[in-house]
Structure formats: structure tokens, C-alpha cells
Amino acid sequence: GQPIGCPGLDAEGAYKIYEKKGRQATKYVGGDTGCDLNRNEFDGEILYQIVEDYAVNTEKWYVDFPIVLKKMLRNGYSPEMMTDGPNVFDGVTCRRKKGIFQCTKA
Numbered sequence: 001g002q003p004i005g006c007p008g009l010d011a012e013g014a015y016k017i018y019e020k021k022g023r024q025a026t027k028y029v030g031g032d033t034g035c036d037l038n039r040n041e042f043d044g045e046i047l048y049q050i051v052e053d054y055a056v057n058t059e060k061w062y063v064d065f066p067i068v069l070k071k072m073l074r075n076g077y078s079p080e081m082m083t084d085g086p087n088v089f090d091g092v093t094c095r096r097k098k099g100i101f102q103c104t105k106a
Helices: 046-054 056-073
Strands: 016-018 023-028 092-097 100-105
Touching: 016 092, 046 056
Parallel strands: none
Antiparallel strands: 016 023, 092 100
């Protein structure tokens, strides 16, 4: 996907299309976006910094993801309104190999 909603992001010629590892990729080359969206804060932390933190710290993402996913899936519903689905994480083990998590189900 491509971000939208800021004057600089929507400008013609703001993106360069190139090939990376045999796939088409897009890079923003437009300079100032003219947008304050990246200055929004969540619990006192700027949103783009949260994204960058997860990008460089995969272990943090790995720990936080199941907690956030569960919360997100329940958003707007009380526990009484929910029906438990299959526990897809039962029997799953993850190991870090050369800096990459590899998960397998027993």
C-alpha cells in the first residue's frame, strides 16, 4: 500500500518505482510531506517512533503481537458476547535463528 492524505504524499512524482529482490518496490522521494500526521502521540510516544521501534526490535514485536491481536479482536465486545475460537497457538514453538524468528507447530 501507499500512504495517502498529505499534500506531499499525493503529489505526482513523489514516488520512485524500482525493483528489489525480483519484486517491484516503491520509495518516497518527494521531500517534505506537508503533513502533521506523523507527529501524533499515543501514550506520550510519537507514532512513527513506535513503528520504527518494532521495525528494529523483532523480539518486542513477537512478544507484543499476540496480546495486541487478542485485544483488537475483542474491541467493542464484552467477554460474554465472545465465543472462543480454536487456539491456533497451541503447540507452536518459535526459535530465533540468525536474527529471524522461525515458528513451527508440533
